[in-house]
Every structure is written in C-alpha cells, then in structure tokens.
Amino acid sequence: MDEVKMEKLKIQLQQLMNKSHEFLHKIPPTQLYAAIGAVLFTIFFFSIVRLFKRGSSNTVVLTGLAGSGKTVLFYQLRDGSSHQGTVTSMEPNEGTFVLNSETTKKGKIKPVHIVDVPGHSRLRPKLDEFLPQAAGIVFVVDAVEFLPNVRAASEYLYDILTKASVVKKKIPLLLLCNKVDKVTAHTKDFIRKQLEKEIDKLRTSRTALSSADVTNEYSLGVPGEAFGFHQCYNKVTVAESSGLTGDISQLEQFIRDYIKA
Structure with a gap:
C-alpha cells in the first residue's frame, strides 16, 4: 500500500x-x-x-575592575545622582532610559540601554551575555588606585579586546579613566601608556595558546612592534570622568557617537 x-x-x-x-x-x-x-x-x-x-543596537556595557566606579556612573547617566557615593553591585544593573542630561531637550530622543556588569572576577562571565548585543563598551579604570591594579586591569582588558564577539563586530571601546577629580589621580595619557606596556607583556606570555583557545581568541597588535591601542581590530578611545562630581560629558559623548539620539 x-x-x-x-x-x-x-x-x-x-x-x-x-x-x-x-x-x-x-x-x-x-x-x-x-x-x-x-x-x-x-x-x-x-x-x-x-x-x-542587527547593527542598530542601543546597548552600552559598563565594565572594569570592582571599585572602579561603574555603578556610580550608571546612576549619573540615569538620574544625575551619585547614589551616595559608594555602591558595590553583585548583580548587573540594567536600565533603558534617556540620559539624564538630555531630559530637558525637546523632541524625541532615543533611549539607551545601559548595563553595568559587576567587576568581581567570579561574576565577569556575565559580560559574555551582553557583549553580542553591545553597540559600545566602556571599560572603567580607577585613576587613583590604578598602579596597584594595572596588571589585573590589563588582563581583563586584554580578554575583552580578543573576544570573538567583540572583534568580529568591531565593537568600539572607551577606556574611561574615572575619579579624575582626586588630586592623586593619574592622567589618562599615563594610564593609556601603562596599559599598553602591560598588554604588550601579555602578548608575549600568551603566544602559546591551546587549540581550544585559538578558536575563541584573537591576537593583538603587530608582530615585532610594541603594542598600541591603535592596532586593535576595534576602535579604542581614552577619556576621563568623575562619577562623584557628575563630570561625565565625555562618557555621554561616546554613547551618543554610537547611539544617535
């Protein structure tokens, strides 16, 4: 049948x-x-x-080491408040809103989806959940406590800049030197140069990659040359901010460069 x-x-x-x-x-x-x-x-x-x-994402991811001031910057962007100065987040802070500095503007303004990813090493895997949808990444550095943490910051930044999800989409990254209102804060030029030196050392120490790592990680820089952020696959810019005083204009400019109002 x-x-x-x-x-x-x-x-x-x-x-x-x-x-x-x-x-x-x-x-x-x-x-x-x-x-x-x-x-x-x-x-x-x-x-x-x-x-x-796919290319019109309105998500910006704030990341960096714990204590760098990411969460304070999140609240400044959202409502212009420092949230009483010291905030430690163990879960990502998420919100979609018009930037606080733009609330008085007339006309329709595109909201921004801001994600503040905790900086604790055990919680960093959460970053991978948000990177594929990111229009921009803000890597926050504590400009005051920079030198004691330069190695850890360099390793974290190296990992981000070599992620396939970041490289393939060429997601722009802002290296934001925070807490520059403090007298003991290092300049953004000093921080940039020190991070470039540390990442250059990391390139050498990570040349022997396992076959499993190669599929997920890209190499940085030009062989035979000292590393510089201008050699990255994606655009890296350096700026300054002060979460406590509300001086975040360069951060806001970066956001609006990639998420048009």
Whole structure:
C-alpha cells in the first residue's frame, strides 16, 4: 500500500513539474526576467533591513575592575545622582532610559540601554551575555588606585579586546579613566601608556595558546612592534570622568557617537 501511494505521489509531482514548465514557457521573457528581478530585489531588501536592525543596537556595557566606579556612573547617566557615593553591585544593573542630561531637550530622543556588569572576577562571565548585543563598551579604570591594579586591569582588558564577539563586530571601546577629580589621580595619557606596556607583556606570555583557545581568541597588535591601542581590530578611545562630581560629558559623548539620539 505504501509503495502504491509513493508511486501516485511521484506521478502527481511529475505532472505538477510539467505544468509549471509549460506555464513558464508561456510567459514572455521580459515578464519572466522582471519577475525574477523583483524576487531578487525583495530578498536583497529584506537582507539589508535585517542587517540594519542587527547593527542598530542601543546597548552600552559598563565594565572594569570592582571599585572602579561603574555603578556610580550608571546612576549619573540615569538620574544625575551619585547614589551616595559608594555602591558595590553583585548583580548587573540594567536600565533603558534617556540620559539624564538630555531630559530637558525637546523632541524625541532615543533611549539607551545601559548595563553595568559587576567587576568581581567570579561574576565577569556575565559580560559574555551582553557583549553580542553591545553597540559600545566602556571599560572603567580607577585613576587613583590604578598602579596597584594595572596588571589585573590589563588582563581583563586584554580578554575583552580578543573576544570573538567583540572583534568580529568591531565593537568600539572607551577606556574611561574615572575619579579624575582626586588630586592623586593619574592622567589618562599615563594610564593609556601603562596599559599598553602591560598588554604588550601579555602578548608575549600568551603566544602559546591551546587549540581550544585559538578558536575563541584573537591576537593583538603587530608582530615585532610594541603594542598600541591603535592596532586593535576595534576602535579604542581614552577619556576621563568623575562619577562623584557628575563630570561625565565625555562618557555621554561616546554613547551618543554610537547611539544617535
């Protein structure tokens, strides 16, 4: 019985193909080409729309070592408050809002989705959940306690800059030197140079990668040359901020450079 059904199905399919063939032959070539062109254009159009939607993310990820001031910056962006100065987050802070400095502006302003990822080493894997949707990454550095933490900051930054999810999408990164209002704060140029030196050392120590690591990690810099952030696959810029005083204009500018209002 099954063989009989299969034979009938084959005959029906053959008849359908014959009718389709006859139908196509009856259509004038110009109309046929126009129809094919319309189908191809429609496929192309929807492909472009899907690509645009993927590239129009409004997510910015704040990350960095614990204690660098990420959460204070989050609250400054959201409501202009330092949240009483010291905040330690063990879970990501998330919010979609118009930047506090833009609330008085007239007209429609695009909200921003800000994610503050905890800096504790055990909680950093949470960063991977948000990177694929990020339009920008802000790596926050404590400009006051920078030198004691330069090695740890360099390792964390190196890991981010070599992640496939960051490299393939060329997600821009802002190296934000926070707490610059303090007298003992280091300058952004000093911090940039020290991080470049440390990352240069890391390149040497991580040349012997296992085959499992190679699939997930890209190399940094140019062989035979000292490392500089300008050699990264994605754009890296350096700026300053003070979460406590509310001086976050350079952070806001970075956000609006990649998420148009």
